[in-house]
Amino acid sequence: MPATEVQATTRPRSHSRKATLKTVLRYAFLTLGAFIVLFPVYMAVVNSLLEPSQIAHQPPPFFPTNPQWHTYPDAWKGGSLGIYLRNSAIQTAIIVAGQLVTSILAAYAFAFLDFPFKRAIFFAFLMTLMIPFEVTVATNLTTVTSLGWFNTFPGLTVPFLATGFGVFLLRQAFLQIPRDLKEAAQLDGYGHMRFLWSVAIPLARPAIAALGVFSFLGAWNQYLWPLLVTGNNNAVRTVQIGLKQLLNTQLDQINVSLAGTIIAIAPLVLLLIVFQKQLVRSLTAGAVK
Amino acid sequence: MAKVLFEGVSKRFGDVAAVDQLDLEIADGELLVLLGPSGCGKTTALRMVAGLEEVSDGSLSIGDDVVNDVDPKDRDVAMVFQSYALYPHMTVARNIEFPLRQQRMDAAERTAKVAEAAGTLGLGELLDRKPGQLSGGQRQRVALARAIVRDPKVFLMDEPLSNLDAKLRVQTRADIVSLQRRLGTTTIYVTHDQVEAMTMGHRIAVMQGGKLQQVAPPEELYERPANTFVAAFLGSPGMNLLEAERVGDKLITPAGEINVPEHLSAVLDGPVTLGIRPEGLHLSTSGLAGTILLVEMLGAETQVHCSLEGGATVVVRQGHDAQRPTLGDPVVVGVDAAALHAFGPDGTRVAGT
Numbered sequence: 001m002p003a004t005e006v007q008a009t010t011r012p013r014s015h016s017r018k019a020t021l022k023t024v025l026r027y028a029f030l031t032l033g034a035f036i037v038l039f040p041v042y043m044a045v046v047n048s049l050l051e052p053s054q055i056a057h058q059p060p061p062f063f064p065t066n067p068q069w070h071t072y073p074d075a076w077k078g079g080s081l082g083i084y085l086r087n088s089a090i091q092t093a094i095i096v097a098g099q100l101v102t103s104i105l106a107a108y109a110f111a112f113l114d115f116p117f118k119r120a121i122f123f124a125f126l127m128t129l130m131i132p133f134e135v136t137v138a139t140n141l142t143t144v145t146s147l148g149w150f151n152t153f154p155g156l157t158v159p160f161l162a163t164g165f166g167v168f169l170l171r172q173a174f175l176q177i178p179r180d181l182k183e184a185a186q187l188d189g190y191g192h193m194r195f196l197w198s199v200a201i202p203l204a205r206p207a208i209a210a211l212g213v214f215s216f217l218g219a220w221n222q223y224l225w226p227l228l229v230t231g232n233n234n235a236v237r238t239v240q241i242g243l244k245q246l247l248n249t250q251l252d253q254i255n256v257s258l259a260g261t262i263i264a265i266a267p268l269v270l271l272l273i274v275f276q277k278q279l280v281r282s283l284t285a286g287a288v289k
Numbered sequence: 290m291a292k293v294l295f296e297g298v299s300k301r302f303g304d305v306a307a308v309d310q311l312d313l314e315i316a317d318g319e320l321l322v323l324l325g326p327s328g329c330g331k332t333t334a335l336r337m338v339a340g341l342e343e344v345s346d347g348s349l350s351i352g353d354d355v356v357n358d359v360d361p362k363d364r365d366v367a368m369v370f371q372s373y374a375l376y377p378h379m380t381v382a383r384n385i386e387f388p389l390r391q392q393r394m395d396a397a398e399r400t401a402k403v404a405e406a407a408g409t410l411g412l413g414e415l416l417d418r419k420p421g422q423l424s425g426g427q428r429q430r431v432a433l434a435r436a437i438v439r440d441p442k443v444f445l446m447d448e449p450l451s452n453l454d455a456k457l458r459v460q461t462r463a464d465i466v467s468l469q470r471r472l473g474t475t476t477i478y479v480t481h482d483q484v485e486a487m488t489m490g491h492r493i494a495v496m497q498g499g500k501l502q503q504v505a506p507p508e509e510l511y512e513r514p515a516n517t518f519v520a521a522f523l524g525s526p527g528m529n530l531l532e533a534e535r536v537g538d539k540l541i542t543p544a545g546e547i548n549v550p551e552h553l554s555a556v557l558d559g560p561v562t563l564g565i566r567p568e569g570l571h572l573s574t575s576g577l578a579g580t581i582l583l584v585e586m587l588g589a590e591t592q593v594h595c596s597l598e599g600g601a602t603v604v605v606r607q608g609h610d611a612q613r614p615t616l617g618d619p620v621v622v623g624v625d626a627a628a629l630h631a632f633g634p635d636g637t638r639v640a641g642t
Contacts, residue, residue: 180374
């Protein structure tokens with residue numbers, strides 16, 4: 001009997017001490033991780049503001065004593081970043097919109113409709129996730145070129161308008177919606193499209209937002225495909241290719257190239273800040289439910 | 290408002306008949322309770338009326354129209370789900386309004402109807418809340434409001450009280466009954482809870498294994514069960530069943546003899562299953578011999594479970610002032626022979642009793 005009493009009084013205290021230690025360790029680990037991830041970004045910002053002569057200095061300065069703000073307008077003008085950013089924005093908007101629309105519709109069909117070979121077709125969708133993009137590049141390029149889409153926005157975007165990942169992600173989200181809701185709406189006269197619009201999409205919003213962000217990141221950061229299907233006249237060339245060009249033409253001015261890089265990642269950082277809450281919620285939504 | 294008519298309606302899932310040849314008429318304005326243990330087919334029957342399950346066989350009518358192939362939305366029925374099926378992202382007002390938004394109705398009329406339905410169920414203060422901010426009872430009332438707002442021909446309720454706590458269930462039970470009597474809308478109410486069934490239904494349809502066992506008003510169901518299933522299912526605890534054989538003017542059971550009562554003397558012959566409610570038994574000095582198995586004190590009454598000689602178990606209901614017996618003691622159970630029911634070898638009530 002005394003033994004259990006001792007346990008009862010000491011356990012909470014030692015438990016809480018252990019918990020504190022755990023928290024401290026966890027934060028230390030996260031801080032270290034954040035430092036490792038952010039340090040190169042910080043150095044890019046610092047280097048973009050240094051004079052070219054300072055960059056080669058060892059050890060490199062960790063703070064720009066004489067910030068060269070002109071590198072940003074230089075990169076913007078010299079690298080035609082305005083046009084490239086516009087092109088990237090158009091390309092990304094088309095891909096994100098296309099992926100959301102096709103994924104929502106396909107996922108709804110897999111979640112709520114019954115049709116022949118449903119499982120087989122779904123597995124076919126899943127299988128596309130396992131084929132690396134590089135495998136399909138050559139055939140896609142042939143197809144797109146033969147359609148006369150070289151150096152056009154359709155050529156840049158159409159191969160990415162559907163995604164097995166998006167279908168899978170949203171199907172899981174739709175399956176979380178109780179069947180009763182579908183049946184209640186059905187009795188109240190709601191067809192598939194109206195139910196999708198007024199119930200399924202609002203309830204799956206965290207997953208849809210997550211898919212939107214993923215597909216934005218993927219589209220914005222594309223390199224190989226835009227390099228292959230865009231020509232030299234800048235009509236549809238995206239910012240990632242533009243950066244490479246900037247680097248090639250400004251070999252002696254690393255700071256300008258870095259300024260261009262910072263400009264190119266700015267939209268992503270903005271997106272992350274704006275959608276931070278939604279993103280976290282979407283990643284934890286399943287766990288809390 | 291309309292009657293609902295099942296004529297030989299069956300629902301098969303593969304080889305299993307969830308509902309088997311159901312014939313049932315629900316009168317205009319009636320509250321009919323479909324009662325039975327889980328898996329008895331009551332919910333399937335209800336879902337067929339809603340149009341959420343297709344009818345495999347037979348004919349199902351609402352009003353004068355056969356609706357076998359009519360879309361759920363065109364049947365003009367409203368359903369209250371066990372889970373309430375409220376839309377979590379919409380306010381109470383939007384939830385109630387949801388069925389109306391599908392109809393061509395101007396916004397002012399919609400708002401007025403929502404206010405009326407919400408007023409009827411005392412939800413006026415909660416219109417701007419989301420379902421997540423409501424208690425179970427409030428959600429239940431929102432589900433009811435959503436059903437009545439459309440003024441449908443038929444209400445379908447699928448165990449709407451089973452997620453409420455016991456006290457709230459009693460209150461809501463009474464509320465639903467008074468609402469139904471006031472609106473006079475034909476209602477089919479599915480439950481496995483016999484207290485709900487007995488207190489709410491104009492008539493009760495007892496189902497088991499996909500088959501209809503008996504349809505009758507509550508009193509008749511209790512007093513004249515059509516077969517041993519209904520007898521044992523209704524009442525808490527259900528009717529005691531005893532195997533016996535009539536020899537002369539005696540009913541012989543392994544635990545002892547009972548005199549054949551007057552109301553049974555003309556119809557009984559040979560082997561019979563006797564039924565007797567716990568209130569028809571008492572602890573006595575003459576009757577059936579056994580031992581005390583369990584004594585359950587429930588406040589106003591005490592239920593004494595006795596194991597009779599020959600293996601049968603019966604429950605005896607005692608008033609709270611009776612002497613409480615001791616576990617394991619030998620006992621003699623007296624039978625009020627006038628309260629005996631008799632069932633034939635196939636389990637159906639002996640004709641003429």
